[in-house]
Amino acid sequence: MSYVEVENITKRFGDVTAVDDVSFTAEKGEFVSLLGPSGCGKTTTLRMIAGLEMPTEGTIRIDGDDVTDRPPYEREIGMVFQHYALFPHKTVGENIGFPLKMRGVPEAERRERVADVLERVRLPEVMDRSPEDLSGGQQQRVALARALVFEPDVLLMDEPLSALDRVLREQMRVEVERIQREFGITTIYVTHDQAEAFAMSDRVAVLDDGRLSQQGRPLDIYESPDSEFVANFIGQSSQLSGAVGTPDGTPVLETDAGVTFELPQSVAATTGDRLSVFLRAEKLDVSREPTGAANEFPAEIATTNYLGEKTQFFCRLEDGTELIVAKHGFTDVESFEPGDTVYVSVPPENLVVARDPGTDQQSGTAGESTA
């Protein structure tokens, strides 16, 4: 039995189904992220675990206890809100001491434990300040300290880093993960940022439109997405669809865009199957001359984006389908002009293949899902 078990929960607001039959688990001490675009139901799911929303259907168990119908104040939950929700009328010390006060911990012990937890989040000497005098990153640590000080069963975090600027956000990622490991606390983390989820989580659950699309280790989700949505949402990839044919005996995918792909051996395909391949931008190779590599095809450069750490090539196939290629550490960018013909190739084992649910899927959606 897992430590946190979310079983078939559904939440309907009137006619709108915000969360639709979602199940997932978290082991003790595990860091699980709920990842998805805005409006996918991830925050509602988190709020149901906290007890701030009551599920229409389904069960939530924490450490074997059915807490589905319990109000938040009768669950042992530490929650970090998106805007921290630090009480402006209380000092940092009073804020962090609040959950202890609610549990009847005497004042002296409270101060001691607050000082101790502030030490552990590396923010000593702010106890008597007002939270409004702290920087965003410091407020973040205070919110975390406040959610951890009473040693709750589960730590819930709702996009806690989204209000910070990029550099600070990346620092806080490391910091949140360190603190989580140090406290060994089971954590459920909501984010729309794939990098954030991947950097911190043991496991990621991807939500789409209220439903759970896939859950697993970041590596599994990235390398073998089991749905079109996940393949498009995670990472930057271009999608080409087509039908399987066997011109030389081995099955190949003849895409609607006119490019033929040799499929990885692990894919069992029979003639006539409708499949999609997802081309991960960074797994494509681009060169000026044909190299004879497998799955090589010509494309025309539409634009190039030099981003420093990587360069993006927005290419166009003969039929106008767009394709993104990303090269890391690429410096020769100036020699590629819009209108140039280049040769793009991809080893069969780097193709992500998914079966088309709808048959007449329009091919070639150059999906940029996360920035």
Add this chain to the structure above:
Amino acid sequence: MSERHETRAEDLRPASSQPLRFRVWTAVLRADPVVRGIQVVKRRERLLTVLQAGLGLAWMALFLLAPLVYILSLSFWQRGAGGTIVYEATVANYQEILLQNVDLLGWQIGNTYLLILWQSLKFGFLTTVATLALGYVPGYFLGRTESRYRSLLLLFVVLPFWVPLIIRYYAWILVLGNDGLITTVLGWVGVASNGYLYNDVAVVTGLVQVLLPFMILPIYNTVNKIDDEYIESAKTMGASPLRAFYEVTLPLSLPGISAGSILVFILAVGSFMAPALLGGPANMMVANLISQTFGQAFDWPLASAMAMVYLVVLFAIITVFNRFVGLEEVFDQ
């Protein structure tokens, strides 16, 4: 200048296709002096701001500050025979209202003015406490509810403002008076009574009814602005709804409470109509006394001195209140 003029003209449809009224107006607005004038003002946005602010300030100076200065100077002159004013500086008016019949050592005050001022403050205080007791829950409810009837309920709060003040006080006469609602109803159950008008309770009751919206609205306003996240986070940390209210919502709604209290207190202390209509001779308040001294007694210097003392006392009370609550915070929100 003329180039701009032409581009403006091009933007418009051919003049002939538009109604006459419109054509006349465009002709007026496109006239060179008008266009130039508008451009001058537009170019000088600061000038515009100064003009607008200046207008307001001039209004205040003319109708608030100037009369105040006039009353202040009046208060140092003397009353002559037949209500005339003797332009001879004196502090006799102040001596009369502050020191006459006042025996500070024996703690005896027989001075009408001071007694009535004290009574006004007392009524103001009682009204404030009563409106707060009655107004917090509705204000809180309106601030927190997600009901689609909220705007309608808010309308009900301000609806009484559509009825003139004097009618609302007269309505209380119908309720509390000799043959009023209460005596009638009590009569049915066999309790004989003589009406409940012309006493402290009647005055304060009327004031509470009239001033209640001034308490409800600021409380509604602050409670409405309290982020749900604060209350939710208190709950996740183990606070029951009651505890969350006491620890979070109540302290965060304090600015609304103080704003409402100040408004109600000032309006109640200065009330003229409630004591005049619902009170008896013993329930006179400071505004009635000043009005009588101006009108019936025709002693403008004395009445002016009364007004000035009242102003200073009220100002002092607000200042002290400000010390404890911090009004900057209230008006900052």
